[in-house]
Structure formats: structure tokens, C-alpha cells
Amino acid sequence: MTKLAAALCLILAACGGAPTPTGPDAAAILADKPAATLAEYNLFADAAAREPVPGVLPYDLINPLFSDHAAKHRLVHVPDGTKASYAEPGVLDFPVGSVLIKTFAYAPDMREPAKDERYLETRLLIRRADGWVAYPYVWNEAQTEARYAPIGARIDIASTSPAGEPLTFTYAVPNRNQCKTCHQKDGDLLPIGPKARNLNHVGPHGVNQIADWTARGLLAGAPDAPPAAPSVADAALPVDARARAYLDINCAHCHRAGGSASNSGYWVDWYETSPARLGISKYPTAAGRGGGDDIHVVSPGAPDASILAYRMASTEPGVAMPELGRVLAHDEGVELIRAWIAEMERPAP
């Protein structure tokens, strides 16, 4: 079906003067090379990419990765007549031709993120027959065009943070290789967010996303009760669960078996149970100066003596973790992790 559609597109394109398709352009999506501009994929009805075309569906994750307080807009496209297959514990298995779209944006005042919002970059993850590819697109000043930017970009931000503090820094759009540093397992590029546990909640359409995707024919095979990650932001939930959910979405894409930080032996996937893997009383492996004055990755009961909290709070290259995707420290995240470490029982002296 997809192949047929792609072939038809090619034929139409070859004939010339073909009408612009009303849905996403499968030929552009499946082309060997990235399109020069985001518009060429026809994922949006308008040049500013505010209005998705039919077949492109907004969604969200229960816990976003911290990206310097940027607002993120996520959309998914699954080709007509195909479905993603439910998978656990990893990401859903999307069919060839699927696109995951994520736009990073700032408003002048992030306490009102929707007001006068400005798009910085839109990242595409495209599922090809031979695997996923990641293409970054950077928006122009006029907000009329996003161009392919394989080496990323640095963009000066002057905003106000959600807490009302000045938010002035240089935002880093990752290059293509940096995309893969986080988005890889055993050398293969993969999405991070669209796991069942991150989607299993009421999304932007006011309904449970797993049920909604199933009803819309985008997803097959979901069980009656898929797992759900706790909301990091929900202070009514136990600190342990929130902290583990935070580490899962912010750290575990690298800190897991097959991830870019696998060699550290510090693995924090949601399902990890080994105390040593979780850094508890574990010595650092290759932290170097990132270890600061601390001896253990997580020193139970002692956040001030834990490398994890030290590196999360740092903004110094070579110390700061994650290494990519943030310039600023996430104060709320640091506080949560410190609280988690503080409530652990100190080992007997």
C-alpha cells in the first residue's frame, strides 16, 4: 500500500504539474536525502507549521525531557492504511513512512508559552525501510521557512522562565550526529519518547492517547492495561516514582544497555532494579572531573556527596549531564533528584 502510494506520487511528480498532495508527501518522506526545507514534506498546511495537514496528529508525553525550558510540540504521522505495533518496554514499532515531528519554541515570557511563540527548530525522525533517520530543520527569523541544518545552530534566547526569572542564553540546536548520540541503541537510531508508558494518559485531544491512537487506526496490539509512567510534576506522587520517571526520560536513552553511555555501567531505565546499576554506592567509571569531589554516583542519604546531583546542577561542559540538549540547569529536576537521594537510608558506617 505504501509502496503503491509512493509509486503513484513518483508518477504524478514525473508528469509535472501534479496537484500538491493534501496529506504528507510520501516521496519526500522516503527520499534518500533530506528535503532542503520542512515545507517539502507537506506535513503542515501553512508555512509557519502551526496547522498540521490531515494525517498528522499532535500528541504529548507524560514527562518531557528538559530542554532549557523550551516548549515542545510533538506530532506523529503514520501512513494511511498502516499501523504502529504496540511494544514494551521500548518504543512503539512504527511502520515505514512514519514521521515523528518535534518543534522547539520559546515565547517572550514562558509563563504564557502560547503568546507570541517563536519556533526555533523542528526535528524529524523518519522511519525508512532500513531504519530511522534524524533530520534537524532550523526556522528563519521571519518564521516562514525551516531549512535543513545538518550541523545544527546556536541561537540567542531572551525570554522569561516559567518561574519568572530572566532566561537569557545561547540555545544549541544539535547537529545530526548529536541527534544520534541520544537517539541510538546498539548503533541503530531510534525514537525515545513514544513508549507506551509515556503515552498512556489523556493527551492534547482530551482522551487517553493509547486508546485514541488505537481508535484512529494508528496503533495495533495495545493490551487492556498498558503501563503508565507517573507524572514527574505531580507532587502528590511518591518521590521515588517521580525520580525514577525523571531519570527514565532525561537520562536512560544514553544510560542503558546499548546506549551511548552504556560503558559507564550506570543504567537508569524505568525497569532497572540493580542498586549498583542505579548508581547507589557505585564508584564513577569515566567521569573524570565530572565526578567533582564526590566518591559515589548516588550516595544514599547524601545528595551533596552524589555525583548525579552535582552533574545535573552543573552548566560546565565536561561536567554537566546530560552533555547534550541543555545549556541551563533544571532546578526542579535537581531538587527532585536531591530529595530522592536524601530519603534513601544511609548505609551503616
Added chain:
Amino acid sequence: MGFERAMMLGGAALLLAACGESGEVPASVETVDASDAVQIAAEGDFAAALQIALIEAEPGATIEMPEGVFNLTDGLSLDVDGVHLKGAGQEKTILNFAGQTGAGEGLLVTSDDVVLSDFAVQDTKGDGIKSKAADRITYRDLTVEWTRGPHPENGAYAIYPVESEHVLVERVTVRACADAGIYVGQSSNIIVRDSLAEYNVAGIEIENSSNADVYNNIARNNSGGILVFDLPDLPVMGGNSTRIFNNQIVSNNTENFAPPGGIVADLIPGSGLTIMANSNVHVFENTFADNKSAHVTVAAYTRQTEDESYFPLPRDIVLRDNTYEGGGDAPERVMGMIAEVVGTPLPPVIWDGVTSYDGKEVDVNLVVNEGEDVGFLSLGGGSYPLDPAALQPSMDRPESEPVEEPAPIVLSQDTAS
């Protein structure tokens, strides 16, 4: 050149695939024609041009950097197989990262069959050059250093291949790492040779790795010259089968400036070669001189662990035909405490004497096959973990069985051998 070149490479790939079916290790992808090299201009935005070239390179391409000092503000990365990144010489093409604002290293390689040669990397905020899961990589004629000299806030590793098979490091110079200059971790089939490591905490370290040859190197003025370690709580453990030979391991007396958490923080300054918890390590025909604590230390893991799959004692360690000059005259830390009992200079070869673990006797099989005049000291540590109060020092060499020496390492990308 683009399209024709791609076609030619496609043909080469098919040939290689055909070769691969015989079960041979595939040879590295060679550049078809050196004149096809991508040249990076010294003028303009060098960093952007280089990173674009690294991203858009065809497999097998050569990327040439010109002579000059280039200031980079972000880490570089390479994820294309078979690329040769080449400078004009390790003292001529200098990539300086003093103004780095992002990434954990100067250059990260995540693809196979890569050659890095003829350039220098200076003053990165984290590690110098890291390669992860990058098989058949070659580091050749490189200098990686922190120009301010030893400092605890220097990067951990200069040359840092990890989780890789078939690693060749030759004719590199590494200086002032806050951990190990040349660090090979969780890898197998390794050659480190003809290199200079100085003013690092550890000069050269082979860690949680198997089948390594380390030879013709100079390790001097580090806190410890060469380390062969195995550590717990890591995905790859059971380091074994390393040959350390024909190295000059001299005056490794620099104060240990490592941050406190990493294992090298425990390294005793003034150490020549330290073997910890590794097995089948053969040390021969090296020259040890003027290492003020001990020329050779053989020890169990010095910390506590609950990793039940980890074995903390060394086994099958062979020392033969090495030359020892001076040293042991100003021992530090626990060596200094021992010297208060047995006097200085300490003998060249010191073993912690730990022979049992988890209630079971272990045949450490330390083979000291040196001349009669080479002194030896066992601390008589008994059981792991070591209890300093229970030491029973002895100058008698332990009884041992011969250990067959591993065959020389052969690497497909090693055109010199």
C-alpha cells in the same frame, strides 16, 4: 566526484562483502583515490566546514585538515565508516577547545574502520578523542594534551577507545590527563605502541579489556606509568591476556591530581606498572627506572564491591627479563607506611599478597622470573579485602606455575606488521 565515487565505493563494498563470507575479518575500507580527499580550508568557518564534512562524508573518504591552530567551540563527531581524518602533522594541525561550550569530548567517533592521524587536540573540557563501539579504529601520529599541565579539572582521558574490537594506537603523545592518557576500556584485540604518555595521572591504562599488546612506549612523569585493571559493576569484566613489553617506564613521580571518585585516585604516586584484578598479564623486557614508590605493583581490587560476578584478585601474572634501576626510594601512601617497617628503598616488585576471597583460597600464580638480584616484597595481605592491620610481609617469591604467553595481537588495519 560525488556520484562516481559513490559507485566505486559501492563496488568495493560488494567485494568486501564477498571476502567477508570466507569468515575473514573484513579489511578496512580504503579510499579509492587519495586525490578524492575532501580538503577543509583554513579560511572561513573551519569548525562548521569540518563538522559538515564529517557528517556528509561518503564511507571511505579522506578528510584533510590544513596546517594551523583552529579554535573550536563545540565537540566534533564522526559516524561514517571508513573515514580517514588527517591533519598536516601532529605539531602542525592543532584543534584547540579552550573555548568549548558543549559536548563531552573534543572528537567522538562512533563508526567503524576510521583512521585519525596527524593532528593535535588541546584543552578539551572533557575527554580528548573518544571512540565508542568503533571497531578497527586507528589512532596514529596524534597529540592530545592539556597545555596548562597537570590539573584536576583537565579531561579524564586523551585517547579513549571503549567498547570496541581491534584498536590500534601508535605514535601518539598524551599529556596531563586527570585520569589516563591512553585509556582502552571494555575492548578486545588492542595494540598500543611507539607512544609517549607523560604528566598524566595514569600514562597508559588497559581496563576491563582482553588481548592487548602494549610495547615500545615511553611512560614517564605520570603518577603511575602503565595500569592493567579490571573493575566491578561494568558491562564488560574479566580483563585478561595483556602483554606489556619493551616499554620505558620512568620517573612516574607526579603527584596524583585525579578527582577522588575514580579508581585512579587510589593510584600511589611513584608507581611504574600497576596490575589490579586482571589475569594473564605478561610483563617482559621493559626498563623501569626511578619510580619512587614501586616499579611493579600487583594487587587485588582496592575498594569494596557487591558485584558477585566480579573477581577482585589478579591471576597468572608473569614478570621476566625486565630491567630495574633506582626507585622505591621515596614511597608514598601505603608504600610509605610499609617502608617505615621494612626500610627504603622498597624492592622493585611488590605484591599485596592477597590469596583468598569470599572464604576461598585463590591460586594467584604470580610468576616472578627475574634475576636473583631483583628484590621482591609480599605484603602478606591474606584475604580480600585487604586489612592493613593484618599484613605479614615476606621477601620470598611465591611458588608458581609457568603461564603460556598469549600470541602477538594481529590487527587487520595494521599495515606496518
